[in-house]
Amino acid sequence: MPRTDRASRVMRAPVGHVWAALVDPDALTAWLPPAGMVGRFERFDARPGGSYRMVLTYTDASGAPGKATADSDVVEARFVDIVPGRRVVQAVDFVSDDPAHAGTMTMTWEVTAVDAGTRVDVVAQDVPDGVSAEDHAAGLASSLSNLAAYAER
Structure with missing residues (x-):
């Protein structure tokens, strides 16, 4: 049964700097892969309808x-x-022959100015059954930690 997972973190960086890291392919390859992984894009087009x-x-x-x-x-x-400076919504599919990983997960990344800098909230809706809640929580926390390190430098 698909579920919704959430994570958030406050970063000591301005909203504009954090926002830019959500839509720049070089930034994303630096911070999005969770611990123990590296990433690369085969294609990237950051615009509504892009992929x-x-x-x-x-x-x-x-x-x-x-x-x-x-x-x-x-x-x-x-x-x-x-929504520039505010939100990125993505429809995400895992390439897999395992039906437990099938289905489209909607990932929403939002940035909000707070006194300490920027709060980043991520909501993953319709997470496929094959993605364990524990592993996904750890992956989201790791990506947010990476984003903080990237944005706060």
Whole structure:
């Protein structure tokens, strides 16, 4: 049964700087892959209706086999909505032969100015059953930690 996962983090960086990291392919490859993975884009077009294909490769696949191949996850995503300086909504599909990973997950990334800098909220709706809640929570937290390190430098 698909579910909704949420995560957030406050970063000591201005909204504009954090926002830019949500739509720039070089920034995304630096911070989006969670710990233990590296990413690369095969294509990237950040506009409503645009899309991207990202290959996430495990640095050690022995304990975390990939969804697309033994050592990688492949993500096909469409930009559903982009509100500059505020929100990015993506429709995300994992490339996999496993029906447990089928279905489109909607990822919404929002940035909000707060006294300490910028709060980033991410909501993942319709998370496929094959993505464990524990692993997804850890992955979201890792990506947010990476984003904070990237934005706060």
